[in-house]
Amino acid sequence: MRQSPFSMQAMRSITPMVLAAHIFCGLMLLQTPGLSEARELMVKEDQRSIHVEVLGEGLPVVLIPSLGRGAQDFDDLKMRLVDAGYQVILPQPRGIGQSSGITVGLTLQDLAADVYAVSKAVTNSPVIVVGHAFGNRVARTFASEYPQQTKGVILLAAGGSTNIPKEIVKALRDSFRTDLPEAEHLEAVRLAFFAEGNEPAAWRDGWYPEVAIYQEAATKATPLQSWWAGGVAPMLVIQPLEDRVAPPANADKLLKAYPERVKVQKLAYAGHALLPEQPQQVADTIISWLRERF
Numbered sequence: 001m002r003q004s005p006f007s008m009q010a011m012r013s014i015t016p017m018v019l020a021a022h023i024f025c026g027l028m029l030l031q032t033p034g035l036s037e038a039r040e041l042m043v044k045e046d047q048r049s050i051h052v053e054v055l056g057e058g059l060p061v062v063l064i065p066s067l068g069r070g071a072q073d074f075d076d077l078k079m080r081l082v083d084a085g086y087q088v089i090l091p092q093p094r095g096i097g098q099s100s101g102i103t104v105g106l107t108l109q110d111l112a113a114d115v116y117a118v119s120k121a122v123t124n125s126p127v128i129v130v131g132h133a134f135g136n137r138v139a140r141t142f143a144s145e146y147p148q149q150t151k152g153v154i155l156l157a158a159g160g161s162t163n164i165p166k167e168i169v170k171a172l173r174d175s176f177r178t179d180l181p182e183a184e185h186l187e188a189v190r191l192a193f194f195a196e197g198n199e200p201a202a203w204r205d206g207w208y209p210e211v212a213i214y215q216e217a218a219t220k221a222t223p224l225q226s227w228w229a230g231g232v233a234p235m236l237v238i239q240p241l242e243d244r245v246a247p248p249a250n251a252d253k254l255l256k257a258y259p260e261r262v263k264v265q266k267l268a269y270a271g272h273a274l275l276p277e278q279p280q281q282v283a284d285t286i287i288s289w290l291r292e293r294f
Contacts, residue, residue: 062119066132103210112142126150140227
């Protein structure tokens with residue numbers, strides 16, 4: 001069974017943000033862009049309001065961030081994708097920035113519905129959905145629930161089926177404790193997220209523990225079998241070889257189960273953070289696969 005790095009007892013509970021009871025979908029255009037400039041949208045539907053950044057034109061690619069982290073983790077990757085001729089869609093998770101909504105009693109299907117509302121608001125075309133770390137679960141749930149809206153799936157540092165050693169669980173939890181002395185905090189971030197020799201300072205900030213709580217609760221509330229397959233679309237799995245949170249066994253299981261549609265690309269000198277560790281290799285691998293398949 002998968003170990004949970006968080007518990008409701010381990011971190012303080014949060015007060016949910018409850019929106020007025022209404023059902024509507026609205027878009028607010030905040031900026032009119034050129035090709036490489038960003039459009040910012042607010043997608044409002046049911047009891048959620050999701051802030052979205054949209055850049056570029058071309059095949060739409062949706063980027064979903066890691067546990068308790070925001071879309072800013074994709075700042076480098078998004079520009080590389082735009083430069084390669086893709087449209088990039090970045091929904092900010094509930095509780096980060098301007099995004100809001102109920103954060104109790106959720107499942108991964110609820111979080112995937114946020115992504116679906118965003119994708120339909122931006123484009124009529126099926127999308128490539130990219131999930132990093134925890135985001136891989138949302139991406140796979142999206143692809144499972146909305147196959148008609150899914151053109152392809154890309155998983156970065158994807159876990160979910162293997163146990164995490166206790167010392168890594170503690171380091172993962174401590175990564176959200178920015179109240180720790182800087183050296184102690186960065187050591188926790190390094191141990192949980194970065195390969196040996198890679199500098200963790202890029203992830204000193206950007207932690208949202210209250211977001212991590214509801215995301216982990218949503219994972220616990222969702223049966224593994226409902227999202228593990230990740231739908232039926234072609235899938236690329238980028239597997240860091242030094243990932244201590246989601247070790248290569250996770251990718252190997254996916255490839256063995258679905259060899260006809262899964263491709264695994266293993267990257268050296270990278271851990272669970274992956275994006276700040278090997279930005280060029282990640283982008284090149286994604287772009288190469290997209291050009292080959294689509």
